[in-house]
Amino acid sequence: xxxxxxxxxxxxxxxxxxxxxxxxxxxxxxxxxxxxxxxxxxxxxxxxxxxxxxxxxxxxxxxxxxxxxxxxxxxxxxxxxxxxxxxxxxxxxxxxxxxxxxxxxxxxxxxxxxxxxxxxxxxxxxxxxxxxxxxxx
Amino acid sequence: xxxxxxxxxxxxxxxxxxxxxxxxxxxxxxxxxxxxxxxxxxxxxxxxxxxxxxxxxxxxxxxxxxxxxxxxxxxxxxxxxxxxxxxxxxxxxxxxxxxxxxxxxxxxxxxxxxxxxxxxxxxxxxxxxxxxxxxx
Numbered sequence: 523x524x525x526x527x528x529x530x531x532x533x534x535x536x537x538x539x540x541x542x543x544x545x546x547x548x549x550x551x552x553x554x555x556x557x558x559x560x561x562x563x564x565x566x567x568x569x570x571x572x573x574x575x576x577x578x579x580x581x582x583x584x585x586x587x588x589x590x591x592x593x594x595x596x597x598x599x600x601x602x603x604x605x606x607x608x609x610x611x612x613x614x615x616x617x618x619x620x621x622x623x624x625x626x627x628x629x630x631x632x633x634x635x636x637x638x639x640x641x642x643x644x645x646x647x648x649x650x651x652x653x654x655x656x657x658x659x
Numbered sequence: 660x661x662x663x664x665x666x667x668x669x670x671x672x673x674x675x676x677x678x679x680x681x682x683x684x685x686x687x688x689x690x691x692x693x694x695x696x697x698x699x700x701x702x703x704x705x706x707x708x709x710x711x712x713x714x715x716x717x718x719x720x721x722x723x724x725x726x727x728x729x730x731x732x733x734x735x736x737x738x739x740x741x742x743x744x745x746x747x748x749x750x751x752x753x754x755x756x757x758x759x760x761x762x763x764x765x766x767x768x769x770x771x772x773x774x775x776x777x778x779x780x781x782x783x784x785x786x787x788x789x790x791x792x793x794x795x
Contacts, residue, residue, distance in 0.1 A: 561744035
């Protein structure tokens with residue numbers, strides 16, 4: 523896996539979300555990702571960044587253009603120092619929410635991207651890594 | 660504070676969302692719209708999202724809320740102009756926008772609202788009778 527471009531953004535308040543989404547779109551446009559795949563990735567990113575703000579008071583996101591086996595894609599790493607997720611299996615289930623939401627955020631985000639990885643330690647924080655390839659597969 | 664303008668057109672309220680919404684702006688819109696429905700007695704709400712490139716679960720919930728709240732206040736909601744990429748993404752996300760009417764564009768949306776309004780009105784015979792000769 524080769525990292526071609528890298529950028530980091532701090533997400534500390536709600537107003538940081540729109541510039542962050544625009545940055546993801548820029549990355550997508552730069553590698554020639556189709557509009558549908560861009561929309562999927564940005565929507566997933568939007569869900570994950572909202573979780574970060576809501577449950578952990580923010581965190582940071584690393585944006586990378588990566589290349590692997592002649593495929594180009596975007597990797598986003600969301601890390602926070604929030605309370606962590608005690609039961610990941612439960613959090614990944616459709617309709618489950620500890621907040622007052624639809625409970626689609628995590629499972630929905632997972633469906634929208636090609637690769638999804640969630641690591642969480644209660645009391646320490648959560649890191650979610652997603653990869654979406656240029657051609658969506 | 661930033662706000663999305665709401666226009667009144669006859670018995671309907673029109674909203675064109677021209678920017679990507681952040682959460683507080685969406686909540687403000689929800690609140691403003693419901694207040695407007697109550698103040699104006701509007702029978703329909705048309706929301707144009709043709710310039711919106713991202714609808715995530717939060718925004719989807721807001722649209723659903725607006726529709727449910729408006730319905731309780733006797734107004735129908737129609738969302739128009741959804742971009743194809745947004746529609747594809749919404750379905751994969753798992754959001755079905757239940758209770759929200761949709762139409763391809765503003766024109767079709769208005770038609771839908773007019774039909775809904777027509778369904779609820781008493782059949783009106785006067786219009787036909789009025790077409791007598793007024794030449795004298």
